[in-house]
Amino acid sequence: MRKRIVVALAVLCGCGRQERPEARDARPVIGVSLLNMANEFIVTIQEAMKERADELGVRLILNDAQRSPERQVQQIETFIAQKVDAIVLNPCEVEASSPAVQKALAAGIPIVNVNSETRVSPTAFVGSRDEESARIGMDYLARRLNGTGGVLMMEGYMGQAAQIKRSAGARDVLKKQPGLQLLASQSAEWDRAKAVTLMENWLQSYGKNVRAVFAQNDEMAMGALLAIERAGRKDDIVVVGVDAIRDALQAVRDGRLAATVFQDGRGQGRGAIETALHLIRKEPFTGETFIPFQLVTQENVAKFMP
Amino acid sequence: MRCLFDKATGKRWLNVWSGQFGIVLALFATCTVLALLCPQFLGMANLTNVVRQVSINGILAVGVTFVLLTGGVDLSLGSVVALTGVAAAHLAHPGDFPLAIPVMAGLLAGAACGGVNGLVVTRGSVPPFIATLGMMTVARGLALVLSNGRPVSNMSPAMTRIAGDCAHVPIPTLILAAVALGAWWMLRNTRQGRYLYAVGGNGQAARAAGINVRGVKFLAYMLCGALAGLAGVVLAARITTGQPNAGTAYELDAIAAVVIGGTSLSGGVGGVGGTLLGVLLMGVIGNGLDLLNVSSYYQLIIKGIIIVGAVWFDRRHQTAGKEHGR
Numbered sequence: 056m057r058k059r060i061v062v063a064l065a066v067l068c069g070c071g072r073q074e075r076p077e078a079r080d081a082r083p084v085i086g087v088s089l090l091n092m093a094n095e096f097i098v099t100i101q102e103a104m105k106e107r108a109d110e111l112g113v114r115l116i117l118n119d120a121q122r123s124p125e126r127q128v129q130q131i132e133t134f135i136a137q138k139v140d141a142i143v144l145n146p147c148e149v150e151a152s153s154p155a156v157q158k159a160l161a162a163g164i165p166i167v168n169v170n171s172e173t174r175v176s177p178t179a180f181v182g183s184r185d186e187e188s189a190r191i192g193m194d195y196l197a198r199r200l201n202g203t204g205g206v207l208m209m210e211g212y213m214g215q216a217a218q219i220k221r222s223a224g225a226r227d228v229l230k231k232q233p234g235l236q237l238l239a240s241q242s243a244e245w246d247r248a249k250a251v252t253l254m255e256n257w258l259q260s261y262g263k264n265v266r267a268v269f270a271q272n273d274e275m276a277m278g279a280l281l282a283i284e285r286a287g288r289k290d291d292i293v294v295v296g297v298d299a300i301r302d303a304l305q306a307v308r309d310g311r312l313a314a315t316v317f318q319d320g321r322g323q324g325r326g327a328i329e330t331a332l333h334l335i336r337k338e339p340f341t342g343e344t345f346i347p348f349q350l351v352t353q354e355n356v357a358k359f360m361p
Numbered sequence: 362m363r364c365l366f367d368k369a370t371g372k373r374w375l376n377v378w379s380g381q382f383g384i385v386l387a388l389f390a391t392c393t394v395l396a397l398l399c400p401q402f403l404g405m406a407n408l409t410n411v412v413r414q415v416s417i418n419g420i421l422a423v424g425v426t427f428v429l430l431t432g433g434v435d436l437s438l439g440s441v442v443a444l445t446g447v448a449a450a451h452l453a454h455p456g457d458f459p460l461a462i463p464v465m466a467g468l469l470a471g472a473a474c475g476g477v478n479g480l481v482v483t484r485g486s487v488p489p490f491i492a493t494l495g496m497m498t499v500a501r502g503l504a505l506v507l508s509n510g511r512p513v514s515n516m517s518p519a520m521t522r523i524a525g526d527c528a529h530v531p532i533p534t535l536i537l538a539a540v541a542l543g544a545w546w547m548l549r550n551t552r553q554g555r556y557l558y559a560v561g562g563n564g565q566a567a568r569a570a571g572i573n574v575r576g577v578k579f580l581a582y583m584l585c586g587a588l589a590g591l592a593g594v595v596l597a598a599r600i601t602t603g604q605p606n607a608g609t610a611y612e613l614d615a616i617a618a619v620v621i622g623g624t625s626l627s628g629g630v631g632g633v634g635g636t637l638l639g640v641l642l643m644g645v646i647g648n649g650l651d652l653l654n655v656s657s658y659y660q661l662i663i664k665g666i667i668i669v670g671a672v673w674f675d676r677r678h679q680t681a682g683k684e685h686g687r
Contacts, residue, residue, distance in 0.1 A: 093501075093606045098510040213657050242657035247512075247600045248607060252414050256651035259407045260399065274512075281601060285525075302514045302602065 082114045083335050085328065086134030087143045088127050088155070090170075092119040095300055096320050097145065100170060103324030104143070111332055124151030131155040135162045141331040142166040146173045149216050165334035169327035170320075171216050178334055181326040181344045185217050188316045188348045189224030189271065192295045195314050195350055196235075196267050199293045203234035204266030207257055209250055209275040210242045218242070221271040221297065238264060243275045250278025258286050267293040273303035273315055280312055299351050299359055307356045317349045317359055383675035384622055384638045391642060391667070395649040402652060409531060415644030416533035417442075417592050417599070419637065421615035422622075423537075423544045424588030426636045427581040429619055430548075432561040432628025433482060433489035435582065437474060437496035438589045438615055442608035444504040445470045445593030450513035450603025453520040460519045467594035468587050474500055475586015479579035497612075504605040513603035523598035533595050540588060545633040557581060561628025618643050621671045642671060 087104060091097055101117065108115045116139065120127035124147040134142050135158060142159050144166055146152035153175040159166040165178040172180065196206065208225060211218035222240075229235055238261050243250040250270065258265065268283075270276035276296025283292050289311070296303050299317035306312035326344050333340035351359050395402040421438050428435045449467035452458055474496055481492040525532055548554040556577045559567040568574050592611075597603045622639030624631025646667055650660045 239654045260652045
């Protein structure tokens with residue numbers, strides 16, 4: 056019984072301490088709904104947002120939609136009910152997250168899409184063009200092969216905006232490079248373990264014809280690399296990924312991974328908060344901010360290392 | 362009571378054999394088709410790949426066989442794989458600890474998750490579906506907390522060796538073989554093993570016969586969790602990182618393999634031999650579809666049809682056999 060009272064007191068005190076300053080808080084509030092906080096890249100965006108919000112004196116309410124557009128719409132509804140000053144949306148899906156944007160606009164709350172798009176245009180957009188990342192990666196790969204050889208492509212989760220756009224960008228380059236032969240293109244669902252298995256199987260079916268692998272994210276590139284290294288083919292197959300996650304940067308520095316493409320998650324996160332604050336203060340703002348991708352190879356990897 | 366127990370055992374043997382006949386046939390047919398369609402399929406290197414690729418699902422499937430035999434289910438496997446992989450990877454940085462520490466940490470973390478599942482199911486009388494669903498989200502959350510949502514990399518060579526080869530045989534395959542052999546022996550020759558069937562076949566009768574039903578079920582969940590921990594360690598070694606979002610839907614692959622292998626979802630019937638065949642069938646299909654470069658969209662459709670088809674064929678065969686016997 057005594058224990059229970061202690062716990063109850065602790066809970067009460069804890070709540071009290073949290074609530075009091077909030078009630079007097081005059082800082083602007085931004086509601087943020089993120090695609091998936093179990094994804095390293097999204098975590099980077101989120102950390103950049105928190106950092107920028109602290110610098111600018113903005114209070115953030117961070118919600119994780121856990122890949123569910125339906126949950127995302129609910130979160131926006133809650134933000135509207137809470138009367139936040141602005142919303143930053145990291146959409147789960149082009150079509151299914153659109154109602155979230157509509158609802159915010161209808162409620163008169165400015166909304167900024169970060170990283171990816173929805174069909175309904177928000178007040179502003181901060182992100183990158185996914186096609187561009189694949190184009191940069193595939194271009195580099197073509198240069199490394201001098202325009203000839205068999206290429207394999209590992210695709211992301213089928214049907215997601217990033218997979219569709221990265222495939223389109225990669226295929227654009229392949230069309231202009233008749234010497235590059237696309238041996239196969241399969242999904243490893245952004246997943247490292249699935250990529251190891253797929254690459255092992257590919258090495259069986261395409262053997263010596265494989266000269267390069269383009270993976271639509273670094274997780275899959277790292278998986279392909281592991282399978283290639285275990286098969287003793289490291290020196291004759293070029294592997295390129297996208298995203299510049301920490302593991303991939305390390306592998307580029309060690310000369311294992313040929314290249315990755317840096318998507319500036321930090322820049323996107325900071326940019327989204329800045330744009331949202333401009334909107335809250337009714338200052339002039341940029342409708343569409345595109346943060347460029349950059350190729351990362353052994354020569355310039357040092358400046359991307361954390 | 363004695364008589365009832367014997368009858369159940371006799372029936373079990375019949376089902377095990379007829380179940381395995383159907384699955385052996387399906388496996389043989391799939392292999393024949395693949396061998397005809399792509400010459401690389403039967404190559405030594407590819408067959409080595411197949412047994413390597415099935416080992417993680419195999420370890421999980423053996424574990425969940427125990428649980429399914431008691432009439433339960435474990436949906437938390439995939440998340441436990443992620444949690445134990447992250448836990449092991451944290452302790453497996455070069456120069457930190459001897460290899461035994463991360464491996465034991467993975468196993469113990471898995472056993473702890475399984476033990477909690479077992480307690481909630483037996484002491485709390487929570488349906489296994491719900492209890493393990495809860496563990497599925499809790500373990501995933503713990504994996505994310507422990508890793509800050511990021512892959513845990515920088516793994517010692519000793520740890521990655523677990524996914525390597527020993528005299529041309531993949532070590533994960535050897536681990537699976539040892540696990541399967543141990544489980545097979547336990548189910549056949551130990552009292553606890555026989556009790557698993559009795560509890561799943563008829564819980565009331567088992568209790569009346571003086572079997573500690575709660576204890577037996579608890580043991581099944583804990584063993585299943587420990588094996589999920591082992592699978593998590595092997596997966597982490599295979600991909601040289603602890604991934605907080607690894608293992609999604611692994612439980613479904615494992616359960617599918619067990620059911621394809623003739624173990625009943627309602628308990629009391631089945632065994633490790635069938636489970637291994639189910640695991641192999643699923644592995645061969647995945648490998649073959651990749652070799653044939655079947656589009657990702659169609660792969661999903663084909664896999665689903667083969668899983669349901671194999672079980673359908675198997676059950677038809679079983680009922681036909683029973684009617685014939687009458």
